[in-house]
Amino acid sequence: MNIFKFGGASVNSADGVRNFVKIVQYYREEMVIVLSAMGKTTNALEEIVDAFVSKQEGIDSKVLSLQKYHTNIINELFPKKDDRVFLKVESFFEQLRAYLQKSPSLIYEFDYDQIVCFGELISTTIVSEYLRLSGTPNKWVDIRTCLKTDDTYKEGRIDWELSQKLVPQTFGFTNTFVYITQGFLGGTTTNQTTTLGREGSDYTAAILSYILDVDKLAIWKDVPGIMNADPKWLSDAQKLERISYQEAIELAFYGAKVIHPKTIQPIRKKKIPLQVRSFLDINESGTLISMAYKKQDQLIPVYIRKQDQVLISIRPCDFSFILEENLSALFSIFAKHRTKVNLIQNSAISFSVCVDNSDRRLKNLIAEISINFEVKYNENVELITIRHHNSEAVERMTNGRQILLEQRSRDTAQFVLL
Numbered sequence: 001m002n003i004f005k006f007g008g009a010s011v012n013s014a015d016g017v018r019n020f021v022k023i024v025q026y027y028r029e030e031m032v033i034v035l036s037a038m039g040k041t042t043n044a045l046e047e048i049v050d051a052f053v054s055k056q057e058g059i060d061s062k063v064l065s066l067q068k069y070h071t072n073i074i075n076e077l078f079p080k081k082d083d084r085v086f087l088k089v090e091s092f093f094e095q096l097r098a099y100l101q102k103s104p105s106l107i108y109e110f111d112y113d114q115i116v117c118f119g120e121l122i123s124t125t126i127v128s129e130y131l132r133l134s135g136t137p138n139k140w141v142d143i144r145t146c147l148k149t150d151d152t153y154k155e156g157r158i159d160w161e162l163s164q165k166l167v168p169q170t171f172g173f174t175n176t177f178v179y180i181t182q183g184f185l186g187g188t189t190t191n192q193t194t195t196l197g198r199e200g201s202d203y204t205a206a207i208l209s210y211i212l213d214v215d216k217l218a219i220w221k222d223v224p225g226i227m228n229a230d231p232k233w234l235s236d237a238q239k240l241e242r243i244s245y246q247e248a249i250e251l252a253f254y255g256a257k258v259i260h261p262k263t264i265q266p267i268r269k270k271k272i273p274l275q276v277r278s279f280l281d282i283n284e285s286g287t288l289i290s291m292a293y294k295k296q297d298q299l300i301p302v303y304i305r306k307q308d309q310v311l312i313s314i315r316p317c318d319f320s321f322i323l324e325e326n327l328s329a330l331f332s333i334f335a336k337h338r339t340k341v342n343l344i345q346n347s348a349i350s351f352s353v354c355v356d357n358s359d360r361r362l363k364n365l366i367a368e369i370s371i372n373f374e375v376k377y378n379e380n381v382e383l384i385t386i387r388h389h390n391s392e393a394v395e396r397m398t399n400g401r402q403i404l405l406e407q408r409s410r411d412t413a414q415f416v417l418l
């Protein structure tokens with residue numbers, strides 16, 4: 001049995017959905033399909049969340065344009081206008097509107113999850129119905145009923161014990177050959193919706209692969225596989241044929257956006273091979289991530305760019321040394337504001353970190369650090385990581401740019417650049 005994960009880009013139009021069906025029908029195997037929201041739906045829903053919690057005008061038109069986007073797709077796919085898909089999709093939009101009629105709950109993350117989940121609920125419904133119409137019976141599963149998390153809204157942590165009981169019961173494969181379910185979503189034990197963090201559908205696919213002990217996981221993307229750079233950034237990027245779990249974890253950790261950082265851990269534990277491959281070319285073998293020895297990794301330089309970073313330099317107000325107590329106080333502040341630190345460098349009396357610029361958290365974070373420390377920061381910097389660096393690769397990335405901070409180990413070089 002296999003798990004196939006398709007992201008938003010694969011089903012962003014009626015043609016995308018038709019292509020998806022072609023791929024699924026080509027394989028004719030027992031499978032679980034994990035699907036994300038169509039196209040940029042999650043971004044659109046995030047805008048609706050922001051408008052809702054800050055009680056802005058214009059929510060109705062935002063919801064309407066999202067509904068139109070989905071309606072256009074189903075109009076193109078389903079010739080019979082009395083197909084049940086129309087009512088099902090309408091019903092999700094009614095539920096969304098009903099939620100938006102209420103007052104915000106005062107917990108932003110809770111409202112976020114209750115609203116943003118509609119993207120995946122709607123996409124899986126459309127795709128499941130279209131697969132049925134195309135002659136492949138399948139079962140639509142509401143993943144929130146079996147993939148259980150705690151109540152850390154927006155970043156739900158998996159309840160492995162409970163999920164390991166419920167998931168195999170749900171995906172039993174008796175009289176069902178193909179299941180379709182939502183990536184990115186989970187449910188608490190009290191049946192509230194949670195999400196697993198942006199781009200978390202890859203992670204869902206990995207969790208289900210682990211629990212169901214599948215033979216293989218395939219993640220279908222709009223690129224030929226994992227490349228040695230984002231091909232939208234460096235047009236001469238080359239595909240990596242085969243990499244180890246370890247290398248894949250490193251690439252994701254440093255910010256290669258092609259795969260969610262949490263994806264590799266569960267499949268590595270059970271040595272499940274992961275193929276990252278192109279939904280645009282079924283004949284392309286993609287990149288295989290497996291137990292290969294590290295030596296077998298292609299050791300060409302791999303370039304990873306993180307944009308919109310903030311470099312924060314922190315110094316105790318009394319010029320005292322940066323010691324364990326300071327560091328521990330600082331790290332608890334980062335954890336409290338859920339800010340992931342992408343790079344750390346410390347000297348005797350100062351400490352620098354590079355973090356993502358998420359406006360909402362950053363202001364509060366800096367305000368809290370400033371109570372006991374002197375803080376300076378540069379916004380709009382880039383963090384470039386080069387795995388398997390050589391002088392040519394370093395020159396290529398840094399030439400003509402101001403280096404604000406630099407760090408090198410044997411395998412990895414990182415530069416904060418203006």
Ligand SMILES: Nc1ncnc2c1ncn2[C@@H]1O[C@H](COP(=O)(O)OP(=O)(O)O)[C@@H](O)[C@H]1O
Nearest residue numbers: 007008009223225226227229230232256257258
């Ligand atoms: N090293 C890389 N190799 C391949 N693609 C990359 C890499 N780094 C970033 N990307 C980007 O990742 C995108 C695919 O990931 P993503 O958009 O998250 O897919 P999906 O939404 O379908 O899950 C590609 O379109 C590409 O621009």
Ligand SMILES: N[C@@H](CC(=O)OP(=O)(O)O)C(=O)O
Nearest residue numbers: 007008036042198199200201
């Ligand atoms: N729809 C969610 C989850 C996800 O993983 O999407 P995608 O597979 O399209 O990156 C998001 O955009 O964050």
